[in-house]
Amino acid sequence: MIHLLAPGDQQATANLVASALARSCGQDLLRPSGYAELRDAAAPGSAWVLIDPRPEWTAAIARLLQARHKLLVFGHISPPLAELLQMHCEPLSPAFQAAAACAPAPSFASSESAARVVYSPQAVQRIAGHAPAMAERALRRYDFTDEWNNLGFGAIASDDSPWALAQLAQLQPEHQLASVEANGQTLSAYAGLWTGATSSLLWFNRCAGPIDSQEWRLVEDFLSCHRPDELPCWPVLAEVPRGFDAAVSMRLDCDEDIESARALWKTYQEQQVPFSLALHSKVLADPAQHRLPREVLAAGGALLSHTATHAPDWGGSYAAAFEEGRTSADTIREATGTSVRYAVSPFHQTPVYARLGLADAGYSGCIGGIIRNDFDFLMARAGVPPGSATGFIGHSQQCMLHGDCMLADGDPLRIFKQAFDMACAGGAFFGYLDHPFSERYQYGWTDEAQRIAAHVDLIAHMRRRGRVLFANEQQCMDFLLDRAQxxxxxxxxxxxxxxxxxxxxxxxxxxxxxxxxxxxxxxxxxx
Ligand SMILES: [Zn+2]
Known part of the structure; x- marks a missing residue:
C-alpha cells in the first residue's frame, strides 16, 4: 500500500502527487490517508508519501522509521522534523529569488536561471544503483521566448506555490543527494536520503516533488528498486514498451498549412519513421489541403485534432473547448474519412476545463505540457490528469524543433539531442513537434533543406540509442492509454x-x- 497524506491546506498538491504516483504505479495501490491512520499505523511494509507534514505528526513519523517502511517527504520540514533529520531550514531569501529568475530566450540560444539543481551521481547511486537521469538542471529555462523549455521539464519556482523550492535547507553531508547552486555558491539542499536499519526516507525540497521532470525516475526507483532485500517494493509500469531501448513519436501542428509539409513527409518516409499531423481543421476549408492527410494515413501515419479555430486556452471555457473538440473532429472526418481520438493543445495550453470538454466530446487524450502554463498538465509520465476520469490521458511533449531554436554556438541541435537522452535516461516516451511552413511564417527555418537536415540529424542521433520504437502519435497515445489502464x-x-x-x-x-x-x-x- 502506498499511503498519501497531506494537511488540509495542501489537498490540491496531494491531488497532483496522487496523479503522478498513479501514472507510475497504477490506480489501485494508492491510498489517500488521514493523520489518524499514520498515528495508528501498525502493519509494516508500507510506503508513506507525506506532503508538508505538520509538526504534530513528527512522533508518528519517527515511529514509522523504526519499522519496515519507505517514506517519501515532499516540501516543508517543520522544526521538530528538522531536528529528527538533523536539518536546518530557513525561508527563501531575496538572493535565492534573484538566482531563480530567468530571462526569455533570444533566437538561436537558450536562457537559464543562475540557480541550478546539481545531483551528486555517487550519492544518487544509493537509491537504486543508477546515476540520476538529470545530473543537473536549471531551476527555470527557456528555448523559445518565455514559453517553451525544449528539455521538457517544469520550473522550480520561487513563490509560495507547490512548484517552488519550499525552503533553504542544510543537511548533514551523508544525507544529501542534490543541492541548489548559483554563481559558485550552494544555496540549499534539494534532495536527501536517510537510510536506517529498518527504513528509508527520501525527501525533495518542493511540495509537488519532482513530478514534472525526469527527476521523477528517482521516486520510481525508490519505490520499485531501493533496498529490495530489506524493504518493501512496488512495481512501476515503464513507459517504454518491452523490448525497446527508447520510444519516440513526432507530429507537425498544422496551424496554417498542411500541403507544405509534403517535402518533410517524404524525408520521414525515406527514414522509415512514422509521421503524424495535428490538424487545425479550419485549414481543411480548402479542399487542396485534404490530399496530404489522406496520404499520410494510408502510409501508416496518424491524424490528431489541433482544434477548430486555434483559440488560446481552447476558447476559454468548458463549452468552447467541447465545441472546438467536436467540430474539429467532424470536419476532419468529412475531409479524410478518419475519426481522430487524440488532440494537441494550441500553445500547449491545456486547462482543466479543456480536458473535461475534450473527454466529453469523445477524445481519449490530449498532448500538451509546457513550462509557461497549466503546470499540472506537465508531468514526467503520461496518464490520467488531475481532475480527469480514467479513459482520458495527458502526455507531455514539450520539445519544439524549430529553426529559431537551432543554437548559434556549437551543435545547433544540442538541446534536442539532450532532451531525447534525458527522456531515455528517465524512461519516458519522447515526443517532439514542428510546424509546416505557411505563406506567412517559417518558424525560424532558413528553408526546407535546412529543416530537413535538422530532422534527419536528430533521427540519426536517436537511432544510436539502440532498438528505438518510432510510433505515430495515435499508436503512442494508444500504448500510453493501455499502460494507464x-x-x-x-x-x-x-x-x-x-x-x-x-x-x-x-x-x-x-x-x-x-x-x-x-x-x-x-x-x-x-x-
Ligand atoms: Zn498550433
Whole structure:
C-alpha cells in the first residue's frame, strides 16, 4: 500500500502527487490517508508519501522509521522534523529569488536561471544503483521566448506555490543527494536520503516533488528498486514498451498549412519513421489541403485534432473547448474519412476545463505540457490528469524543433539531442513537434533543406540509442492509454498485473521491480 497524506491546506498538491504516483504505479495501490491512520499505523511494509507534514505528526513519523517502511517527504520540514533529520531550514531569501529568475530566450540560444539543481551521481547511486537521469538542471529555462523549455521539464519556482523550492535547507553531508547552486555558491539542499536499519526516507525540497521532470525516475526507483532485500517494493509500469531501448513519436501542428509539409513527409518516409499531423481543421476549408492527410494515413501515419479555430486556452471555457473538440473532429472526418481520438493543445495550453470538454466530446487524450502554463498538465509520465476520469490521458511533449531554436554556438541541435537522452535516461516516451511552413511564417527555418537536415540529424542521433520504437502519435497515445489502464493490485502472494483485455497496440508493457525489468508474468501474478 502506498499511503498519501497531506494537511488540509495542501489537498490540491496531494491531488497532483496522487496523479503522478498513479501514472507510475497504477490506480489501485494508492491510498489517500488521514493523520489518524499514520498515528495508528501498525502493519509494516508500507510506503508513506507525506506532503508538508505538520509538526504534530513528527512522533508518528519517527515511529514509522523504526519499522519496515519507505517514506517519501515532499516540501516543508517543520522544526521538530528538522531536528529528527538533523536539518536546518530557513525561508527563501531575496538572493535565492534573484538566482531563480530567468530571462526569455533570444533566437538561436537558450536562457537559464543562475540557480541550478546539481545531483551528486555517487550519492544518487544509493537509491537504486543508477546515476540520476538529470545530473543537473536549471531551476527555470527557456528555448523559445518565455514559453517553451525544449528539455521538457517544469520550473522550480520561487513563490509560495507547490512548484517552488519550499525552503533553504542544510543537511548533514551523508544525507544529501542534490543541492541548489548559483554563481559558485550552494544555496540549499534539494534532495536527501536517510537510510536506517529498518527504513528509508527520501525527501525533495518542493511540495509537488519532482513530478514534472525526469527527476521523477528517482521516486520510481525508490519505490520499485531501493533496498529490495530489506524493504518493501512496488512495481512501476515503464513507459517504454518491452523490448525497446527508447520510444519516440513526432507530429507537425498544422496551424496554417498542411500541403507544405509534403517535402518533410517524404524525408520521414525515406527514414522509415512514422509521421503524424495535428490538424487545425479550419485549414481543411480548402479542399487542396485534404490530399496530404489522406496520404499520410494510408502510409501508416496518424491524424490528431489541433482544434477548430486555434483559440488560446481552447476558447476559454468548458463549452468552447467541447465545441472546438467536436467540430474539429467532424470536419476532419468529412475531409479524410478518419475519426481522430487524440488532440494537441494550441500553445500547449491545456486547462482543466479543456480536458473535461475534450473527454466529453469523445477524445481519449490530449498532448500538451509546457513550462509557461497549466503546470499540472506537465508531468514526467503520461496518464490520467488531475481532475480527469480514467479513459482520458495527458502526455507531455514539450520539445519544439524549430529553426529559431537551432543554437548559434556549437551543435545547433544540442538541446534536442539532450532532451531525447534525458527522456531515455528517465524512461519516458519522447515526443517532439514542428510546424509546416505557411505563406506567412517559417518558424525560424532558413528553408526546407535546412529543416530537413535538422530532422534527419536528430533521427540519426536517436537511432544510436539502440532498438528505438518510432510510433505515430495515435499508436503512442494508444500504448500510453493501455499502460494507464493496466491494473496493479496487491495480493497476499504478490502483485496482480492486469493489462487491458484488448490492447490497442501490439507492444507489451514492461515492469520495473526489485532492480529488474520484467514482462507482465504469464498468469499475471508478480511475486
Ligand atoms: Zn498550433
Amino acid at each position: 493496466t491494473r496493479v493490485q496487491a495480493e497476499p502472494e504478490g502483485f496482480r498485473i492486469t493489462p487491458p483485455a484488448t490492447p490497442r497496440t501490439p507492444w507489451a508493457i514492461q515492469l520495473r521491480y526489485r532492480g529488474q525489468s520484467l514482462p507482465v508474468p504469464a498468469g499475471g501474478l508478480l511475486s
